[in-house]
Amino acid sequence: MSDACARFGGERADWLDLSTGINPRPWTPPEAMAIDWHALPDPAGLAHLEHIAAAAFDVDPRLCMAVPGSEAGLRALSSVLGLPGVHQPLCYGTHAEAFPSSPGASEASVRIVGNPNNPDGAITAREALLDALDRQEALGGWLLVDEAFADCSPQWSIADQVAEDRRLIVTRSFGKFFGLAGVRLGFVLAPPYLLRQLGRMHGEWPVCSAALAFGAAAYGDAAWIAATRAELPTRARQLDTVLQRHGLRPQGACPLFRLVASNNAQSLFEALARQHILTRPFAKHPRLCGSGSRRTIPRSNALTQPWPVQVSMAEPIALAALALDAVFGWPERLYRVVGHPVGLFARVIRTCERQWNRSNRSFARRRLLGAVTLALLVALSGGAALLLEGAIQALAGPWAWPFVAVAAWPALAQRSLLDHYQPVAAALSRADLPEARSAVSRIVGRDTAELDEGGIARAAIESLSESFCDGVIAPLFWLLVCGLPGAWAYKAINTADSLIGHPEEPLRAFGWASARCDDLANLAPARLSAVLICLAGAGGWRVLRQDHGKHTSPNSGWPEAAMAGALGVRLAGPVRYDGMTAAKPWIGQGGAPRLEDMWRARAIFLRACLLAWLGAGGVEWLL
Structure with a gap:
């Protein structure tokens, strides 16, 4: 956002940020919530958070570990597993960075699947994931499923299949669905022996006191979770309508973001930015432009000036x-x-x-x-x-x-x-x-x-x-x-x-x-x-x-x-x-x-x- 302001002008308050998939209507903590900033994070509070999160993910608490953000968990897993990665053709950048592919390596590998995938929002069927897990186990590898956006629709999750005797790892993000990315809280669901190795890397206090308090309270707020899951698809359809009205075809099933393909993606990005609407272009995929769901759709009607995009019917x-x-x-x-x-x-x-x-x-x-x-x-x-x-x-x-x-x-x-x-x-x-x-x-x-x-x-x-x-x-x-x-x-x-x-x-x-x-x-x-x-x-x-x-x-x-x-x-x-x-x-x-x-x-x-x-x-x- 700072780079966008410097290049296209305006202050942060002038911009509509569609560049992330973070929920723009975040969970709000109760006013009475007290956080002890003086003391170190309480180990009992960490255990309490992991129990509440495990219940939300439908997994045994012994298989759930809090980490300072799912991205940090991914990078730490790379060091622990020490295997090359196999990625989806279009994937989250950290997947390729943390688990670089190695054509000369042995057959054992870590197959990383985003579900929903970022940035195209594609959903991989549960049966396909289980088949991939069987193949990875037969080769001595691992299946790592990044479920950073799965809180939107729990039916997408494969977390309930994580077990001590299976080579399956699932990562979850707190900040995306709850709209509190700054809390820096995520979870790794994996066999206990793997979590112990991760624990030694992150130390005694993997997350801060605020993350412990916010996470436990948010995952325990069943009413807010249910209301948000019901509301997100409606807001996503509103965004789809605006995009389609201007000749763009949104892709993806995740209600927190959409992907648009166009031969004029860079021109589209710049035209929107000149109107102080920030989207995310992809340097390695010049035909793609991403947008997230935002608080209100009407301001997106600023998409009225002519730009070299496409005609209005696909x-x-x-x-x-x-x-x-x-x-x-x-x-x-x-x-x-x-x-x-x-x-x-x-x-x-x-x-x-x-x-x-x-x-x-x-x-x-x-x-x-x-x-x-x-x-x-x-x-x-x-x-x-x-x-x-x-x-x-x-x-x-x-x-x-x-x-x-x-x-x-x-x-x-x-x-x-x-x-x-x-x-x-x-x-x-x-x-x-x-x-x-x-x-x-x-x-x-x-x-x-x-x-x-x-x-x-x-x-x-x-x-x-x-x-x-x-x-x-x-x-x-x-x-x-x-x-x-x-x-x-x-x-x-x-x-x-x-x-x-x-x-x-x-x-x-x-x-x-x-x-x-x-x-x-x-x-x-x-x-x-x-x-x-x-x-x-x-x-x-x-x-x-x-x-x-x-x-x-x-x-x-x-x-x-x-x-x-x-x-x-x-x-x-x-x-x-x-x-x-x-x-x-x-x-x-x-x-x-x-x-x-x-x-x-x-x-x-x-x-x-x-x-x-x-x-x-x-x-x-x-x-």
């Missing part, structure tokens, strides 16, 4: 949502029970359109009311998604992402696009033109009654390529950039554009805002879709460059031109709407698409979706 959510959509789509049975969120959007839009898009209102007023409709829809969809995401994170903490993925799943449409596209190709395969026309009429707005094979294939391929942007890449893009609210706000905009964003009357004015916002929301996704289609089709770049601007939409021409170029066919061109022919320019070079081109387009679509999956995973790795 890609396991995106990948899980993509997987759910690819496997299940939106099942018909589920649709019959709960419908689909887009259906709710449509009802809101139609209600507003009926009430506000009346011919007796001026063009400007109808355009304004159309913008209000869109703003209302985006606020409802994005706001509901934001509240849902926050509630999930508050309830599930680090395990929120699978539940958020389920909430994001309906925003994607990989499976739905194929489910509507494939019946068209299947009907053409049977030379059943009436059925093919009927199937394609479900996915396009043009007149289909007189389409031949080429016209049906052209309509279906155009729909697949455009919908690859609207139904897959755009919602995925906004999910990655803005989280669950981004995905559903986009779906609201896209639905509004589909229903009212038309240039013809009576929707020209009322749908103007929806059409323009959809153009803006698809600006980047459309171009990304085109690139993925060209990559998946191993070509089409020249047609993409030359013809993407021939479409009336500033975005739809990109994936369409990419697909036309990859297939070597012509898309777009003249089409009929409500009996009237619209003279649209051709996109692409070559002949009209046929059945075989439909199957090739399907393969390109699938490969492009796979590339999107890989891209989401790549973004995850970069962050």
Whole structure:
């Protein structure tokens, strides 16, 4: 803290210290507690403390020894055991310092396991620890379990397995859970002959009188211990919510601290320090930054200034949502029970359109009311998604992402696009033109009654390529950039554009805002879709460059031109709407698409979706 003040300014009182895992709400001794500072520590008081602590640890008092801090106990054990250490890949620094590894040593060693581990908060299962103990005993070594944070949840502890005939050592810390690190009190639980050797090292008075009094009283305060164990998980979830709100993914099961991994960990540390929030970076692991649970969470909301950290949605959510959509789509049975969120959007839009898009209102007023409709829809969809995401994170903490993925799943449409596209190709395969026309009429707005094979294939391929942007890449893009609210706000905009964003009357004015916002929301996704289609089709770049601007939409021409170029066919061109022919320019070079081109387009679509999956995973790795 002194170094932080010197480097970043401020006094200690100005700082929020998240750099340790020490309980910020310490146990408070009773006012009547008297400590005799004049006399040496009482041996009877030491025995009393060790009996009370042993009862708290569920161990025989003969196997419990008080030491001046668990770290001091670890270093003393190194001298007593005289064996090399085997550590966890990410471990407390004293483990490696006290028990250096020695590749040339014999098989006998001290295997040190932090449980919970510091700094990643990982929990090692009891069965795994017992298996490790059996292996160490067979080799003539020891298992040393550092339970400095185990008072938070006693079910993690293996202290009850310490026995005279077992090569198991457990260390415990008083200062972490009770929030009194300055008392310098810890315990070593080990066979008596080992404790006698430690006793000779520490002498007759291993801990001070204050430690004896504080330790005995604190371990005997069952009410405070129970209340603190109940409160710590709630405070940890509050910290998780703050971290996740700013795009950070906390790790760890110990409620006294969290670990965050980021390629920008040093920048994150410095950005927080400039706001007088102290965390702990790890020099040997530059992607890691640690934080402890503190007294109050609201001050952590100072995390509002921009720093070069990550976007607000972690890609396991995106990948899980993509997987759910690819496997299940939106099942018909589920649709019959709960419908689909887009259906709710449509009802809101139609209600507003009926009430506000009346011919007796001026063009400007109808355009304004159309913008209000869109703003209302985006606020409802994005706001509901934001509240849902926050509630999930508050309830599930680090395990929120699978539940958020389920909430994001309906925003994607990989499976739905194929489910509507494939019946068209299947009907053409049977030379059943009436059925093919009927199937394609479900996915396009043009007149289909007189389409031949080429016209049906052209309509279906155009729909697949455009919908690859609207139904897959755009919602995925906004999910990655803005989280669950981004995905559903986009779906609201896209639905509004589909229903009212038309240039013809009576929707020209009322749908103007929806059409323009959809153009803006698809600006980047459309171009990304085109690139993925060209990559998946191993070509089409020249047609993409030359013809993407021939479409009336500033975005739809990109994936369409990419697909036309990859297939070597012509898309777009003249089409009929409500009996009237619209003279649209051709996109692409070559002949009209046929059945075989439909199957090739399907393969390109699938490969492009796979590339999107890989891209989401790549973004995850970069962050």
